[in-house]
């Protein structure tokens with residue numbers, strides 16, 4: 108099988124990379140490598156002119172308020188991300204990334220900022236930080252249970268034009284309608300750290316299949332991963348605040 | 349919490365009010381002990397001491413913390429009063445505080461008695477507890493939590509302030525790095541007469557100290573750069589912070605006064621001080637250079653200071669070789685990506701059996717996503733044993749890093765599975781604390 112190397116874009120880790128977001132790229136690259144598929148990680152820094160549109164998958168992580176606002180300003184330069192999304196290229200937004208890719212978000216100072224609008228989601232600060240394990244049943248076909256760690260102040264309403272990524276079984280998630288995350292087309296957003304793709308390899312592979320446009324052979328899960336997923340999705344224990 | 353200050357210097361037991369007779373040093377007039385204390389402070393200290401003694405007798409730990417807390421409640425000015433007339437060195441930064449504080453205290457003791465909050469009670473009550481152990485000691489070396497230096501400089505002006513480094517640490521609990529750097533900057537603005545010794549290879553530290561009138565800059569390199577990609581002052585991209593950088597806002601990498609090499613600390617005038625430390629790694633040569641620069645500032649003789657620093661073989665259990673489960677092991681603390689990198693670097697230089705222990709209790713932070721910020725790939729194909737509450741998270745991380753790992757139910761089980769030799773155990777905060785406590789019981 109001949110295929111160009113898969114280009115994985117890590118978007119603005121200098122602004123949005125506070126919570127191990129690089130881990131999602133490590134997972135994707137390694138899952139390709141285990142299948143003998145070459146990949147290249149394109150690290151898009153805020154010193155660049157704009158986001159290139161030629162990548163096969165984009166990852167947008169989380170950061171502080173100021174960083175999120177700066178990230179939106181950067182991502183508006185050029186049409187890189189939007190035209191990739193229009194072609195069906197997958198994008199994963201995590202935590203602050205969810206808010207940046209959404210319709211709008213309100214920062215700690217009360218100011219409302221327009222997001223990129225790649226998903227239909229509005230975020231406002233909640234009463235307190237949602238911190239702890241979160242488990243959901245995914246709305247995406249074949250993904251099943253999702254597990255992650257959430258740490259966010261924002262509460263997000265998913266609009267009519269998008270749908271939640273999962274239904275909350277444990278934890279807080281978006282804070283409205285038992286929803287967690289938001290999906291439109293191949294744009295997937297979540298509050299889950301962990302990182303999310305390390306804890307949820309089915310989701311990692313789904314994004315990769317969207318990126319290369321064909322099904323992938325399944326990989327066996329190591330026993331530690333199965334044990335981890337079982338352990339972290341257990342009912343709240345002493346590890347909760 | 350860990351126990352607090354216990355001064356083990358040869359002069360232990362001297363009472364307050366004593367003026368120390370010290371051999372005059374050539375550089376500065378000899379330091380003297382604290383000023384005579386006012387009645388309220390004296391009473392607060394006496395009651396604090398009483399509470400500490402009671403607590404100790406009742407088996408509630410060393411009692412020093414509760415003593416400091418009580419004294420501070422009775423006399424809110426206690427810290428200011430106790431610091432008056434002494435030369436105090438404050439040590440802060442994300443990593444290396446406890447070890448460096450130990451080094452500073454030892455170095456100062458080459459000239460005169462020094463008290464210290466030796467086991468990491470690093471907020472104001474811990475400082476009061478340390479200072480009141482011996483109000484007559486002319487020197488103090490105090491570790492301070494990064495966000496609490498501002499409260500300290502509100503109370504008094506330290507003689508020397510050490511700014512080691514800043515990196516992400518338990519982000520679901522404490523402020524993010526910009527907030528911490530800004531807080532340090534404000535703390536220094538309140539202490540214009542203090543001498544600052546700061547890390548010129550950490551842009552966040554450069555930002556905090558750049559406007560201060562008296563700074564000595566130390567250069568020892570930095571393994572972790574994940575928190576210094578952008579200018580801390582204006583947010584512009586800095587690029588490779590390894591080289592000389594100059595931001596468009598004017599902030600730039602300062603010239604080094606001291607440079608740390610693979611075996612020495614080199615002063616600005618080119619003088620080399622060989623550092624043959626009992627503590628391992630570049631990270632500790634950097635810590636030692638900070639301590640040496642502080643000791644020099646306070647009139648200590650270099651040779652004597654270096655000699656004392658070199659003999660330190662552990663600091664509050666860090667780097668100590670202890671017995672656990674019937675065998676000798678070396679305990680290493682790593683609590684955030686920067687310190688994990690330092691410790692992985694350190695264990696990679698040798699090939700001892702390796703056990704990694706990760707918890708995520710309140711003091712560790714509940715989120716372990718940071719495991720993915722650490723280059724465990726550095727371990728190559730070296731087999732490791734894992735334990736702790738979050739051993740499974742670490743196992744998945746190592747699976748993706750290509751490191752063969754075995755999860756054990758307990759540290760003892762993990763040790764039983766390693767081959768002969770003295771295993772290195774790298775543990776994060778609560779895991780490390782529990783291991784130190786067990787090794788001492």
Ligand SMILES: [Zn+2]
Nearest residue numbers: 579582595597
């Ligand atoms: Zn700048």
